[in-house]
Amino acid sequence: MHPDRPALRSGKTLLVPVLVCAALCVAMIRTGFFSLFFLVPLGFCAAAFGPAAAWLSFIFAAFGNAMLSIGFSVRYGLGLASAGLETLFFTTLALGFIWIMTGNLPYLFSFVPRARTAFRFIAASLAGSAVLLGMIYSIGKNKEFIELFRSQIEAVSSGLAASPAMDPARQEAVERLLVPERIIETIFSISSRGGALVSMFFMFFISRQTAFILARLITKKQGNFNEDLIRFHAPKKSIWVFSFCLLVIVAGSVFSFKHLEIAAWNLLVICAILFLAQGGGIVLHYLSRRPISVPMRLLCSLLFVFLVFSPGINLAAIAALVLLGIAENWIPLRQIANSNEQ
Secondary structure, eight states, rough: OOSSSSSSSHHHHHHHHHHHHHHHHHHHTTTTGGGGGGTTHHHHHHHHHHHHHHHHHHHHHHHHHHHEEEEHHHHTTHHHHHHHHHHHHHHHHHHHHHHHHHHHOOOOGGSSSOHHHHHHHHHHHHHHHHHHHHHHHHHTTTTHHHHHHHHHHEEEEHHTSSSTTTOOOHHHHHHHHHHHHHHHHHHHIIIIIIIIHHHHHHHHHHHHHHHHHHHHHOOOOOOTTTEEEHHOOOTTTTHHHHHHHHHHHHHHHHHTHOOOOHHHHHHHHHHHHHHHHHHHHHHHHHHTTTTOOOOHHHHHHEEEHHHTSSTEEEEHHHHHHHHHHHHTTTTTTTHHHHHHHH
C-alpha cells in the first residue's frame, strides 16, 4: 500500500475527517482499554488520506490534548508538571507514529534522511520508552501517589488476609512483596531493561496494522501494506551484536555493572525486534505466494493482532518468529522459496 496517495481530494472536505481523527485520538487515550489504540485514528488518516492530512491531524490532536491536560490538571489540582509529562508522552508517541506511517518528517526536519520502516519503528519506540521511563520514575518520587498506592495495597492485602485459603506464611510473603516502593522499583527495573521498548514497539505495530486494515475496509484501497516487511532483512552483523549482548548481560549481572547491563538489554531487544521483523517477513513472503483472497488476508491480519494479545501463545509465537529470523542468517529461506516456485 502506498500511504502517499490520498483516497479523497484535498480541500475543505478533507478537513472533516482530519478533525474527526484528531478528536478520536484525544478521546481514546482517556477511555481505559481503548487508550491502547489511541494512535489508530492518526494511522487511519495517514493510510486513507495521505501524509499531509496525517500531519495536520497530528497538530490538531497534539494541541487538543495539551489543552485538555492543562484543563484537567487545573481542575483536579494535579499540577502543571503532570500536564507537561502527559503532553510530552502523547506528543512523542503521536509524532513517532506519524513518522512510521508516512516515512516523511515535517519540513523543519528535512535534514533527517529517510529511514526504512523497521528503523523508524525502533527510533520511535526508543523515544517513547524514554518518556515512559521518565513518567514511571517521576511517579515513584511522588509522595501523594505513593500514599494513595499504599492505601490501595493495604485494602487488597487485608482482603487476601481474610481469605480462608491464606495461611500465615503466605500472608507474610504477600505483605513483604506488596510494598509500593518495591513494586514501582520492579516495574522501573523491567521497563528499563527493554520492557518499555517492547511495549512501545508492539503498540506502534498493532496500531499500524489496525489502521491499514480499517483503511482498506473503508476506502476499498488495494495493495499489500506489508510489502516492505516482506522484503525486510536485518543487518548482517545484527546476529553478532545479539550474541555479544547476551555475554554482556551475564557479565553485568555477575559483576553488578547495572548501567552496562541495562544498555545491553535494550540493545538485545533492538536486535530481537529486527529478527522478529525478519521472521514475520519470511512468513508473509510464503503467504503472499499463495492464492489467498483479500478477505482471507484481512482475516489473517486480524488473527495476528488477536494472537499478540493472547497470553502465553503470543510469547511462543514471537519467540518462533525471532528464531526464524535468526535462522535466515545461515539459511536463505526466501531464496529457497523463490527457487521452488520457479
